[in-house]
Amino acid sequence: MNAFPDRVTLVEVGPRDGLQNEAARIDVDAKVALVDALTAAGHTRIEVGAFVSPKWVPQMADTDAVFARIRRAPGVRYSALVPNLAGLDRAAVSDVSDIAVFAAASETFSRKNINKSIDESLNEYAAVVRAARDADMHVRAYLSTAFGCPFEGAVDQSRVVDLTRRLLDMGADEVAVSDTIGIAHPGQVRDLTTALAAVLPIEHIALHFHDTRGTALVNVYAGLEGGVRVFDSAAGGLGGCPYAPGAAGNLATEDLLFMLDGLGITTGVDRLKVAAASRALAPSIGHPLPSRLLQADEATRR
Amino acid sequence: MNAFPDRVTLVEVGPRDGLQNEAARIDVDAKVALVDALTAAGHTRIEVGAFVSPKWVPQMADTDAVFARIRRAPGVRYSALVPNLAGLDRAAVSDVSDIAVFAAASETFSRKNINKSIDESLNEYAAVVRAARDADMHVRAYLSTAFGCPFEGAVDQSRVVDLTRRLLDMGADEVAVSDTIGIAHPGQVRDLTTALAAVLPIEHIALHFHDTRGTALVNVYAGLEGGVRVFDSAAGGLGGCPYAPGAAGNLATEDLLFMLDGLGITTGVDRLKVAAASRALAPSIGHPLPSRLLQADEATRR
Numbered sequence: 101m102n103a104f105p106d107r108v109t110l111v112e113v114g115p116r117d118g119l120q121n122e123a124a125r126i127d128v129d130a131k132v133a134l135v136d137a138l139t140a141a142g143h144t145r146i147e148v149g150a151f152v153s154p155k156w157v158p159q160m161a162d163t164d165a166v167f168a169r170i171r172r173a174p175g176v177r178y179s180a181l182v183p184n185l186a187g188l189d190r191a192a193v194s195d196v197s198d199i200a201v202f203a204a205a206s207e208t209f210s211r212k213n214i215n216k217s218i219d220e221s222l223n224e225y226a227a228v229v230r231a232a233r234d235a236d237m238h239v240r241a242y243l244s245t246a247f248g249c250p251f252e253g254a255v256d257q258s259r260v261v262d263l264t265r266r267l268l269d270m271g272a273d274e275v276a277v278s279d280t281i282g283i284a285h286p287g288q289v290r291d292l293t294t295a296l297a298a299v300l301p302i303e304h305i306a307l308h309f310h311d312t313r314g315t316a317l318v319n320v321y322a323g324l325e326g327g328v329r330v331f332d333s334a335a336g337g338l339g340g341c342p343y344a345p346g347a348a349g350n351l352a353t354e355d356l357l358f359m360l361d362g363l364g365i366t367t368g369v370d371r372l373k374v375a376a377a378s379r380a381l382a383p384s385i386g387h388p389l390p391s392r393l394l395q396a397d398e399a400t401r402r
Numbered sequence: 403m404n405a406f407p408d409r410v411t412l413v414e415v416g417p418r419d420g421l422q423n424e425a426a427r428i429d430v431d432a433k434v435a436l437v438d439a440l441t442a443a444g445h446t447r448i449e450v451g452a453f454v455s456p457k458w459v460p461q462m463a464d465t466d467a468v469f470a471r472i473r474r475a476p477g478v479r480y481s482a483l484v485p486n487l488a489g490l491d492r493a494a495v496s497d498v499s500d501i502a503v504f505a506a507a508s509e510t511f512s513r514k515n516i517n518k519s520i521d522e523s524l525n526e527y528a529a530v531v532r533a534a535r536d537a538d539m540h541v542r543a544y545l546s547t548a549f550g551c552p553f554e555g556a557v558d559q560s561r562v563v564d565l566t567r568r569l570l571d572m573g574a575d576e577v578a579v580s581d582t583i584g585i586a587h588p589g590q591v592r593d594l595t596t597a598l599a600a601v602l603p604i605e606h607i608a609l610h611f612h613d614t615r616g617t618a619l620v621n622v623y624a625g626l627e628g629g630v631r632v633f634d635s636a637a638g639g640l641g642g643c644p645y646a647p648g649a650a651g652n653l654a655t656e657d658l659l660f661m662l663d664g665l666g667i668t669t670g671v672d673r674l675k676v677a678a679a680s681r682a683l684a685p686s687i688g689h690p691l692p693s694r695l696l697q698a699d700e701a702t703r704r
Contacts, residue, residue, distance in 0.1 A: 286665065287665040312694070313657065315657075315660065315661060
């Protein structure tokens with residue numbers, strides 16, 4: 101077990117992974133206000149949007165407009181999902197220096213999500229990553245369904261390690277090992293991070309948890325013990341209503357900060373400012389945000 | 403850090419701590435059905451009710467009737483809260499062999515909750531514990547607000563250790579160190595369990611978490627690492643609606659089992675049977691049960 105670190109880095113994915121999974125359409129003004137508020141809260145990495153087909157992900161159709169209007173603070177990295185070279189061109193036009201590709205650890209999920217086999221997607225991403233690195237961009241690769249697949253069930257740990265290695269080998273600066281359906285438990289996190297750290301540089305691994313079964317926080321805790329230092333979260337727990345079909349909100353940034361602050365681990369992110377950003381967005385979302393801390397605060401105020 | 407154990411013991415507190423904090427009145431039939439279903443799920447310790455004044459806790463007024471009708475399985479311990487010698491007499495009449503007294507770690511909370519100072523309550527409990535032990539009863543003592551008080555805020559760790567010691571010294575078999583308002587974070591759990599284990603036998607310590615801020619699971623994880631082997635939980639997360647004032651549900655037994663099952667830690671309790679018991683009770687409660695696992699299952703079924 102690693103000692104807990106003095107500092108970890110949060111990657112705020114609310115504007116992209118969060119909003120993408122919300123039914124309500126959020127306009128550009130609200131998205132820009134959210135990103136600016138998250139910048140003001142002290143985040144150093146914010147995933148702003150996705151340069152994907154608006155046919156497939158209508159919520160991300162205005163990513164160019166959002167990038168044009170956010171106020172970029174010095175030292176803060178604003179990223180976008182990029183599925184192919186066309187998307188990379190759009191990222192470059194929007195002056196985006198941080199991109200992310202998204203692979204899966206499950207064949208069925210890969211085919212259903214991006215209509216490609218895992219190998220086909222990795223071949224395409226290799227070209228994207230090469231071009232991005234040539235343009236001095238920072239590249240993150242998501243590895244989704246790394247802890248379980250909604251179609252295939254269990255996912256083999258050695259396959260996750262192998263795919264993580266392939267993504268790093270092709271030039272990704274970081275692989276976000278992702279629990280897409282929120283089914284991971286901390287024993288799995290402990291085992292997987294141990295296996296990853298044994299053969300790969302752990303400082304290039306991030307963990308991305310959804311809180312579907314309430315395990316996201318304890319999974320971060322196990323990840324911290326496993327030596328991981330980069331964690332994803334979304335303001336308010338955006339990305340899923342607890343009472344809606346397919347509920348699968350991201351780990352709420354506020355909830356994560358409550359724990360990290362308590363552990364004395366510095367993030368540079370102000371929990372109250374994140375909560376204020378969530379509250380400002382909440383009326384547009386159409387359901388109570390899943391963050392437990394927000395709910396506890398609301399209950400206290402009544 | 404302790405290695406994780408092969409087995410831990412759950413104390414199911416839904417019928418008492420859970421229902422006591424629900425606004426809906428639950429009738430004797432439903433309470434008996436709940437306790438019997440929890441017995442069938444494999445629990446070995448179930449807190450059934452409280453022999454307290456019906457004026458103060460109307461939901462527990464029918465505890466005698468519930469005890470008269472539950473089917474007691476061999477080897478299962480059915481307990482009741484007992485505030486004084488009169489309550490102990492009622493427990494004896496109901497053939498209850500496991501009782502619990504409830505002290506607080508905060509003066510203000512003690513006065514508001516039981517109208518006594520901490521010392522006054524401990525003096526009264528000393529007589530109760532002595533009489534209970536003379537009658538060969540098993541005695542648990544709750545130490546509430548051990549991680550924070552709604553009125554005083556932070557609670558001094560050395561006071562918690564001292565009060566735990568006093569409760570054990572007066573003859574309690576077990577002290578349930580309790581996060582009454584769900585404000586503990588795992589750093590605090592780690593520090594407190596370390597401090598307790600340094601001076602007291604950790605096998606006589608249980609941990610009792612509420613999930614108000616979503617930290618209950620990770621607090622159990624930290625407690626496991628600290629060597630604790632007895633944890634409280636309530637079917638469905640009874641005891642607080644996430645969208646109600648003062649939301650403060652207990653850690654849901656299903657959610658705890660999802661984690662413990664994943665970690666390969668045996669409890670003897672069947673998660674699916676607990677979930678079925680929660681679902682059977684849910685229509686009487688008047689709001690969705692807070693268990694994240696129940697919610698995820700519901701979402702999957704739709």
